[in-house]
Amino acid sequence: SQKIEQNSEALNIQEGKTATLTCNYTNYSPAYLQWYRQDPGRGPVFLLLIRENEKEKRKERLKVTFDTTLKQSLFHITASQPADSATYLCARVEYGNKLVFGAGTILRVKS
Amino acid sequence: DVKVTQSSRYLVKRTGEKVFLECVQDMDHENMFWYRQDPGLGLRLIYFSYDVKMKEKGDIPEGYSVSREKKERFSLILESASTNQTSMYLCASMGERSYNEQFFGPGTRLTVL
Numbered sequence: 001s002q003k004i005e006q007n008s009e010a011l012n013i014q015e016g017k018t019a020t021l022t023c024n025y026t027n028y029s030p031a032y033l034q035w036y037r038q039d040p041g042r043g044p045v046f047l048l049l050i051r052e053n054e055k056e057k058r059k060e061r062l063k064v065t066f067d068t069t070l071k072q073s074l075f076h077i078t079a080s081q082p083a084d085s086a087t088y089l090c091a092r093v094e095y096g097n098k099l100v101f102g103a104g105t106i107l108r109v110k111s
Numbered sequence: 112d113v114k115v116t117q118s119s120r121y122l123v124k125r126t127g128e129k130v131f132l133e134c135v136q137d138m139d140h141e142n143m144f145w146y147r148q149d150p151g152l153g154l155r156l157i158y159f160s161y162d163v164k165m166k167e168k169g170d171i172p173e174g175y176s177v178s179r180e181k182k183e184r185f186s187l188i189l190e191s192a193s194t195n196q197t198s199m200y201l202c203a204s205m206g207e208r209s210y211n212e213q214f215f216g217p218g219t220r221l222t223v224l
Binding site for chain 2: 004008031032034041042043044045046049051089093096097098099100101102103104
C-alpha cells in the first residue's frame with residue numbers, strides 16, 4: 001500500500017524563522033500532493049495542492065516543493081508566527097478520489 | 112461559506128450499543144468520506160461515497176457501515192460499539208475532480224466505555 005511519512009517529532013522554531021516540514025512517500029509518485037493544517041479539536045483545513053510536474057507552489061508565506069527523485073515534498077512557512085502553530089498534514093491523492101494521509105507534524109512557533 | 116457539520120462534538124457510548132454519526136454538507140458535493148484519527152496513526156479512511164446510495168470500503172471498514180440516502184447526508188454506523196472504536200471521527204466532502212480539496216467537519220470525539 002502507498003504510504004506517507006511525516007516527521008513524528010514536533011518542530012519547535014522561533015518566531016520570524018522559516019519552518020520546513022517534510023513529507024516522504026513510498027512507491028510510485030502520486031499525481032498530486034496536498035497539505036492541510038489542523039488545529040486541536042478541529043478538522044483539517046486545506047492549504048495547498050502541488051502537481052507531480054510542478055517543482056514548487058507558493059501561496060502568501062507558504063511554499064511547497066515536490067521532488068519525485070527524492071520522493072519527497074517540503075512545506076515551508078516563511079516569517080513564521082505563533083498563530084502558525086498547528087499540526088500540518090501531507091496527503092497523496094489516490095485513484096478514486098481517495099486521500100492517504102501522513103500522521104502529521106506538530107509545529108510550535110515561539111515568540 | 113462552505114460547511115460540513117457533524118451531529119455531535121462529543122459522544123460517550125457503552126460497549127455493544129449501536130452508534131450513529133451524522134454528517135451533512137451544503138456544497139452539493141458528490142463525494143463524502145468518513146475517517147478516524149488516532150494519535151500517531153493520522154487519518155485513516157473508513158468508507159467513502161461518490162454518489163447517493165453508492166459506497167466504497169476504505170482502509171479500515173471492519174466494524175462500520177454507512178448510509179447515503181440523500182446527497183447532502185452521509186451517516187456512519189457502528190453496529191455494536193467496542194472500546195477499540197474510541198477515536199476522533201471526521202467527515203469530509205469533496206467536489207467532482209479527484210484532486211479537489213476535501214472539506215472537513217469539526218469531528219466527533221467518540222468514547223466507548
